Amino acid sequence: MQQQLRNYYEILGLSRDASGEEIKKTFRRLARQYHPDVNPGDKIAEEKFKDINEAYDILSDENKRADYDKLLFGKPKRRFERPRVGFNRNSNGSSSNSRQAFETWKIRDFSPGTTKTAKVVSPPLRRDVEARLTLPLEKAYRGGRERIRLEDGRSLEVDMPPGMMNGQKIRLKGQGINGGDLYLKITVARHPFFEIQGSDIYCQIPVTPSEAIVGGAVEVPTIDGLVKMIVPKGVRAGQRLRLANKGYPNGQGSRGDQLVEIQIVIPPEPSEQELELYKQLRQVEKFNPRRNSIA
Incomplete structure (x- = not known):
């Protein structure tokens, strides 16, 4: 087909x-x-x-x-070459080699002086094929049953193992052409929040200026759901915090970590009360980040 x-x-x-x-x-x-x-x-x-x-x-x-x-x-499509069928000797004893998949030759009937023509049909070629399957990160992580649609029109249900990696191949025995195997090449789709780095998962988390200065617990999304993470007092923008064993399975029975990069975000529309407090803080703060850059 x-x-x-x-x-x-x-x-x-x-x-x-x-x-x-x-x-x-x-x-x-x-x-x-x-x-x-x-x-x-x-x-x-x-x-x-x-x-x-x-x-x-x-x-x-x-x-x-x-x-x-x-x-x-x-681009001209490559023609499919039919398998060659060859015979060493024909019925009259001379050498011959067939150049086609379907060959005819003479065989003698039991009746004297008669011949019949028979057709030799080469068995269909068994061939392995490869197909691509793109999965969301969460589906690749959890695994489970997935319905796939092949380009030849077939639809299959496959039990996907958990912890699949980008580029991994899954073999489906007998689902290729003429009894060959089908190899599914897995592509893990890009996630809008998480990024896979080996067996670690990287993400960025925004915090307010007060959270960065005072510290405290903030909620962080992980591939398993929300968890609470302690932001240390005085955390810096760009600093990375580590959530142990919250990364991606490494195929050896353990998991990597989740790396959380801190982003300090200023509120876009602070309330009047917040502005007043920031003004009071401005009056008493002694920190000057430009001190070393002033000649």
């Missing part, structure tokens, strides 16, 4: 001549729109999210995109 090539430009709503920056901006916009966290329980949005990530994985890589464009926009 001939597989129909998916048009990744149509999936992202882009033209063939879209620049790398246009592809990146469009992907980010669509990923936020269709992310499972934004559309809980919406299967259509979930499928759209997978398609968007699959398209971005190809179009964001110059080499992959060049190969894909050749296939999509007119």
Whole structure:
């Protein structure tokens, strides 16, 4: 069965001549729109999210995109060579080699002076195939049953193991062509908040100026849910705090850590009471961050 090539430009709503920056901006916009966290329980949005990530994985890589464009926009497709069937001797004793998958030769009937023609059919070729599957980070972490759609039109349900990594391959025995195997190559979709760094998970957390100065407990999202983290007194912008064993599974029975980078954020519209308190603080504070830069 001939597989129909998916048009990744149509999936992202882009033209063939879209620049790398246009592809990146469009992907980010669509990923936020269709992310499972934004559309809980919406299967259509979930499928759209997978398609968007699959398209971005190809179009964001110059080499992959060049190969894909050749296939999509007119590169002659490589012809499938049928397996050759050869015979050392034919019925009259001379040597011959077949150059086709289907060969005919003469065989003698029991009746004198008669011959019959028989067709030799080569058995279908067993072939392994590879398919891509894009998963949200949470699904790759937890695993579970996932329905996949293949380009040849088949739909399969697969029990995905927990802790899948980007680039990992899963073998589905007998699901390839003519009894071959199907290899699913896993792509873990980019997450709007978390970033996987090896077996560690990195994120940024904003805190107010008062939280940074006084310290205290703040809520931090993790891949397992919200946890409380103690912000030390006098924490600096850009400082990284560590949540032990809250990272990604490393495949050896343990987990990495979650690295939380502090961002100090000024309130955009402080109330009158807050402004008054900041004014009072301004009158009594002795810290001058520009002291060393003044000549």
